[in-house]
Amino acid sequence: MSHQVVKERNRVHKERVDLANKALEQASAAVAEGNYRLYYHLMPPAGWMNDPNGLIYFNHEYHVFYQHYPYASKWGPMHWGHAKSKDLVNWEHLPVALAPSENYDAGESEGYGCWSGSAVDNNGVLTLIYTGHVDGRTPTEVQCIATSTDGVTFNKAAYNPVISDAPEEGGFGFRDPKVWQHDGIWYMVIGYGKDGLGKALLYKSSDLRDWSYIGVAAESDGTMGDMWECPDLFPLGNGDDHVLVISPMNMGTTKTMYLIGRLSYETGIFDYRYSERLDYGFDFYAPQTFVDGQGRRILIGWMNIWGAQMPEQEHGWMGAFTLPRELSLSDDDGTLRILPVEELRAMRGTHHRVSNLSICADTEVPLPEIHGDALELIAIFNTNQSAGDAEFGLLLRCSEDGSEYTEVSFSAVDRKLSVDRNHSGVGEAGVCEVDLNPLEDGRIKLQIFIDRSSIELFANNGLKTVTNRIYPKPDCLGIKLFARNGEVSLESLDAWKLTTEG
Known part of the structure; x- marks a missing residue:
């Protein structure tokens, strides 16, 4: 040529x-x-x-x-x-x-x-x-x-x-x-x-x-x-x-x-x-x-x-x-x-921690100090100190009236981790789930990144990942803990507001 x-x-x-x-x-x-x-x-x-x-x-x-x-x-x-x-x-x-x-x-x-x-x-x-x-x-x-x-x-x-x-x-x-x-x-x-x-x-x-x-x-x-x-x-x-x-x-x-x-x-x-x-x-x-x-x-x-x-x-x-x-x-x-990747830790801003909290069966626990649409959460639950048939987890991007939320839950009976977006706002609904065994010490560790219209979940030190888009209303900013069918022990919950240079 x-x-x-x-x-x-x-x-x-x-x-x-x-x-x-x-x-x-x-x-x-x-x-x-x-x-x-x-x-x-x-x-x-x-x-x-x-x-x-x-x-x-x-x-x-x-x-x-x-x-x-x-x-x-x-x-x-x-x-x-x-x-x-x-x-x-x-x-x-x-x-x-x-x-x-x-x-x-x-x-x-x-x-x-x-x-x-x-x-x-x-x-x-x-x-x-x-x-x-x-x-x-x-x-x-x-x-x-x-x-x-x-x-x-x-x-x-x-x-x-x-x-x-x-x-x-x-x-x-x-x-x-x-x-x-x-x-x-x-x-x-x-x-x-x-x-x-x-x-x-x-x-x-x-x-x-x-x-x-x-x-x-x-x-x-x-x-x-x-x-x-x-x-x-x-x-x-x-x-x-x-x-x-x-x-x-x-x-x-x-x-x-x-x-x-x-x-x-x-x-x-x-x-x-x-x-x-x-x-x-x-x-x-x-x-x-x-x-x-x-x-x-x-x-x-x-x-x-x-x-x-x-x-x-x-x-x-x-x-x-x-x-x-x-x-x-x-x-x-x-x-x-x-x-x-480790570089993402540089985004961590204001930090709040909740420790050693027992969540009673069939209750929701609001966390008024933890809210937002750009957050990193690391929650550790202890299944050894929880009821054997309990289901527990977090409600993310909650509206004040409770009508909108995205649920992340773990079932101790089925040993399944689920993300339910049937109440997440507009867009696709549905529940996705994955089999997940507790870590050797009986803990369930959930690391979650929330970013306005997305949720990325890393479970048990990266053993399983769950990635979803969600489209809630802008004022749906609340975070809650919950338990069903039995009491649950939350060992710790660390939360950071996330910011970037841009």
Whole structure:
């Protein structure tokens, strides 16, 4: 391809990016800070946001890209939004990074765009690897590259697409490349499905340009969906263990899973021995991980779900990301532990503590000193000193008349942790639950982050997580403790009001 052609293509891409940024600037001016806008979560300044893309620690800063439609608060031709942070708490929005501009990522209908992917540091060049998607074209999905030397302005490679088709015909989807390097070789895992089975396909390359197909790294056993979106395969822990995170399609209420096993780089096979749902809330999808400068494996997910009511759309924006979460493997059973990153403690402001409180059966205990829509709570209940059949927990974002609240409860009989949002305001209702055994000392530990229109729950030191969006009235700020069917012992409740520099 001639230099002149490449220059013209870069000009067209820049023109599309500039149009997107202009539209975003105009739309942002109309978005009110109220109406469910979050205080300390990453969300778009305006327009639509879904999957996190291109998570990377680059030049001593955290970069997050995301699926973005800057022209309206609905899904449309996908662009890549971009934000960065020095501390994982305060985020700076940067110009749109990618816009559809080529025959492999732009078309006539709305079904086109720069779909999900990942990012790598290739000797100081920030390189994005993404899926170009165009409905009605054959093939519909191809894998593409864009690069930047300043971390802000990106040019699409003249030799795109770098992978021009799926390895065989008859598949369902071929998207969401996640790339990493091992022993000097680049590897890519791509989401795929065939014959009703979700699959993760593995490729390798020496230069990020020429890719060779290795094979199917892992596939469903018949119970894990018919296409695996957003696969992410990575080592974790001090041994040879690898984790594969997937977002399986058509698997009912299960929207994300993780598999633990061993990856053979010789055969390309990921032999997994354990699988489980990754998050048990309603609003968690398409998570992606990266390694930061401290060697931590950090995960961020989309804090929404396809097909749900999205009340914030009426206010010119849609979508948010979860808090950054650090992943580790438990020393006890080798399963995944997920905890909020340590940097979030910097948000802690005014502190209140309640200690050694007995909650009588069938009562609610208001906590007038603890209230707000931006809080961190850490509650520890002692089941050894509670009635054996008690159900207990917290009521969050309570209205003064008691008509609105979100209930977090633990049933000692069923050993189930539940989040009930049937009285949480507008938006989706429903109850989500997860099996949870008390810790060895009989305690139940609940760490909860409340942020205006979201609740993130980390149970028993990251053993289980539950993520939900809620949309209560602005004046629903109360917090209560409760017990049913027996007396309950609250060992401690620590509460902090949360603030950021911004």
